[in-house]
Amino acid sequence: MHEILLSLILLLSLTSCEKDDPAADSISTPGTVDITDVVQASFKNDYTDGVSVQVNGTNISISSTGLPDHKTPYWGARHEMYEDFPGTNHANMNITMMPFNYVMTILIYPKEADFKEQTELGAVGMALNGVPLYNDYEGGGLLQENAWGTFDASAAHPGPREDHHYHCEGDYLTADDANLIGFRDGFPVYGRQDMQGTYPDDLDDNGGHxxxxxxxxxxxxHYHVSNEV
Ligand SMILES: [Zn+2]
Ligand SMILES: [Zn+2]
Structure with a gap:
């Protein structure tokens, strides 16, 4: 098992698959909304039972193994949750996914971080099933075209450390809807739509409002997923 801490100060446009580099803009938030009930009710993985939520003072810690609760080719060919890659144009991958020991600690009353740090690689949030949310970068640069061939039906794949993760929306995560899909930087992440079924037109440079x-x-x-490429 590997220990990986997901910092809440990491800030980049992770759940979007835009190929430009958004600037870290300032976020204005009153920090008065208590997210405890929503976090406790939403984070779970009924398939692996590998997600747990703990409240400690002003923080909530969500622990997970990072393994999904849905089908993917990365379970391995003989696994009951195996399904083939979407489409036919995919990489011939022998890589599998391994369990990790992820811990994401966020504030009960989320507020703007004192400072922001851009990261070019790695986890910047967690989906409700405990699978890490990654940004657009991989292997030192923006996602290469050939990375798309490694995505399963949920736009996820394991990295070089066999760490399965999402880059953007996909069949099992969110598909053009208003679903709550996870938390990033301590703030909720929703699908493309707002609750009225409309597409927000007032998102800041970080994809939130x-x-x-x-x-x-x-x-x-909160953030919204976009899937512009
Ligand atoms: Zn990746
Ligand atoms: Zn919104």
Whole structure:
């Protein structure tokens, strides 16, 4: 098992698959919305039972193995949750995915980080099933065209360390909807749509805005997935 801490100060446009480099803009949020109930109700993995939530003072820690709760070729050919790659144009991958020991610690009352640090590689958040959310970068650069051939039906694949992760929306995560899919930098991440079924047109450079959502009746800063390539 590998120990990996997901920092809440990492900030980049991770759940989008845009190929430009968004600047880390300032986020304005009142920091008055308590996310405890939503986090406790939403983070779970019924298939692996590998996700747990602990409240410690002003923080919530979500632990997971990072293994998904849905089908993917990366379970391995004889696994009950195996399914083939989508389409026919995919890499011939022998790589599998391994369990990790991820811990994401976020604030009960999320607020803007004191400083922001851009990261070019690695996990920047966690999906509700415990699978890490990665940014657009991989192997020192923006996702290469050939990376798309390694994606399973949920736009996920294991990295060089056999760490399975999402880059953007896909069949099992979110597909053009308003679903809550995870947390990034301590803030909720939703699908492309807002709760009214509309596409937000006021997102900042980080892909977020301050609005009421289906889970929070008070306005809360949240991100939206985009899938522009
Ligand atoms: Zn990747
Ligand atoms: Zn929104």
């Amino acid at each position: 301050l609005r009421v959502t289906s889970d929070f009746s008070e306005a809360i800063y």
